[in-house]
Amino acid sequence: MKALVYHGPGKKALDECPKPDIAARTDAIVKIVKTTICGTDLHILKGDVPTCASGRILGHEGIGVVDKVGSAVTAFQTGDRVIVSCISSCGKCDYCRRGMYSHCVDGGWILGNKIDGTQAEYVRIPFADTSLYRIPAGADEDALV
Ligand SMILES: [Zn+2]
Ligand SMILES: [Zn+2]
Numbered sequence: 001m002k003a004l005v006y007h008g009p010g011k012k013a014l015d016e017c018p019k020p021d022i023a024a025r026t027d028a029i030v031k032i033v034k035t036t037i038c039g040t041d042l043h044i045l046k047g048d049v050p051t052c053a054s055g056r057i058l059g060h061e062g063i064g065v066v067d068k069v070g071s072a073v074t075a076f077q078t079g080d081r082v083i084v085s086c087i088s089s090c091g092k093c094d095y096c097r098r099g100m101y102s103h104c105v106d107g108g109w110i111l112g113n114k115i116d117g118t119q120a121e122y123v124r125i126p127f128a129d130t131s132l133y134r135i136p137a138g139a140d141e142d143a144l145v
Pocket of ligand 2: 105
């Protein structure tokens with residue numbers, strides 16, 4: 001698949017990368033329909049974000065269609081149209097239970113930072129049940145992204 005890959009400060013490329021697969025039972029694979037960049041991506045590209053290593057697929061915002069789900073995912077199935085949250089949330093740790101998802105001990109802002117992100121044809125979403133949001137019927141996906 002095609003993906004936008006960070007290759008160190010000031011360097012990026014549209015590369016051919018392997019399609020992601022389910023790595024944990026709580027994962028979903030989402031086919032990206034729309035994505036965008038934000039100021040944080042520009043900070044990464046300047047070299048301001050040391051947690052983001054060279055070789056990382058960028059992007060942490062997206063609209064997509066669920067391609068595949070792990071065996072523990074119950075809230076989504078193949079074909080569901082979803083919003084990808086920039087914040088991955090396990091839904092179970094102390095921080096998640098208090099609604100402080102960005103501090104999730106296994107999640108938080110990891111997409112396009114510590115794990116491969118959404119500026120790609122497909123993305124692996126950890127903790128899919130608590131990190132994806134269903135798109136209401138008839139919603140304007142351009143507005144949602
Ligand atoms: Zn952002
Ligand atoms: Zn958590």
